[in-house]
Amino acid sequence: MKIHYECFSCAANQCQRIVEMGTDDPELRKKGVIEAAKLMANINENSVPAVFGSEVFLGVYRAINNDDPFREYKKLSNRLAEKVVKDLEKEGISLKTALKLAIIGNVIDFAVGYSPERIEEDVRAMLNEDLHVDHSEELFEAIKNAETLLYLTDNCGEIYFDRLFIRRIKEEFPHLKIYIAGKEGPIINDATVEDLKNAGFEELGEVISTGTRIVGVPLEGVSEDFKAVFESADVIIAKGQGNFETLSEIKDKRVFYLLKAKCRPIARELGVPHGSMVCLRAR
């Protein structure tokens, strides 16, 4: 997916958030946004938002001397999401509900000063919403016939909802070899390999790195090892907008996108109303 016109100000706003989270020093914040302005000049009409954005963000990280401005934010997200998921797991959850929870986990901003109780309420309310595109039966059918599944994670916090979904997949399809991919290093609030290991994903499958800190899975930027897994996987579950942005053009039927269209460009690209939740098979 190429940038839409809204991606420019969205990236600028994310840069502001990065400098605010990354340093209390106003001069360093200013240095960070001036660096962002310089790097954003590289934007062109074929830029992929996740790739272009990540390159700018990493430049801002360097300018403000902070390699992980979202460190505390991610910790808080993980802690809250883990708590919420623990409660939900006590109930018998169907595979379909677990899939919906994995999408819902993509929606919630856990770290905005919300209590676990309020998050749980919101999660239960969202479970009553229908998916706007629902290819979940196709997904489960594909998994049934698959030997390997590659699960591309997105954000911290959300990964606890992914863990619940992967657990249910594993119970239902015990023969399946599952790879779970995280980022090579910190980039905004994305889950790194380390975050996945800390969340116990190694009990569920093989945790692998995309080989890059760029958001999503930019196929020209991932490692050879990752590429080998990507190419041989029978089914690929791609969580969130970054994975969609980097994969949408390959039109690979093995890929199922699980996400909420949180912004207008993604909604426009998917042809769904802004805010819709989808489980969409690429075609």
Place this chain on the structure above:
Amino acid sequence: MKIHYECFSCAANQCQRIVEMGTDDPELRKKGVIEAAKLMANINENSVPAVFGSEVFLGVYRAINNDDPFREYKKLSNRLAEKVVKDLEKEGISLKTALKLAIIGNVIDFAVGYSPERIEEDVRAMLNEDLHVDHSEELFEAIKNAETLLYLTDNCGEIYFDRLFIRRIKEEFPHLKIYIAGKEGPIINDATVEDLKNAGFEELGEVISTGTRIVGVPLEGVSEDFKAVFESADVIIAKGQGNFETLSEIKDKRVFYLLKAKCRPIARELGVPHGSMVCLRAR
């Protein structure tokens, strides 16, 4: 005033607004923001927000082939403000109240689908708020002793509140020679010389142009004619943030800023809480 770190994303968001108001064509909108990204790379730590922003905005105007994207917005603002002011003028209004109304006029976004009745309600509620810095007595004293007053306008809509204030000044100090300055051509929702003439300012004083489309009065960019008036005026009333941003460093006691600190950088620069209304003498 030099840029603060928040000015970068604020300028980017204004560029998005400009392309949305300036064209319905998504490709042209994209072209506009890509041009914005290229121009914003010129930002540096000494950039003055109003000047830097205006240069970017004018580049976006060229990229989208629209020399006045706020045309309709400004018309609507003027129409609504004129209606509200007509009602207020029926009452006997003190000079101080007229000054407060001129500041309040700077606050209201007239064109966001608000009725004149609702605007009037909001205006009356704001009249009960105190000015956080109030040098109005000094201003009136200075005007009493002045031969010439230069009034630097800011936005469309707001100018009808300025007109009411200038009328009251004229009634109180009939000897005064008043110059009222507008922009040379369209830039965001700023009042141009033409807007001032259409609003009847020629009955109140001499309408002059700053000689530039840059927001505020960048002294290296204004015309010689304007500069002559600026240099010889006994008192200068500078409305709004753009005039403050371009004049704040000259520390000229003839200047009185009338504005609401609508953003954190301005509030920080003035040392007042975000959202405060001030009538501040430069020193």
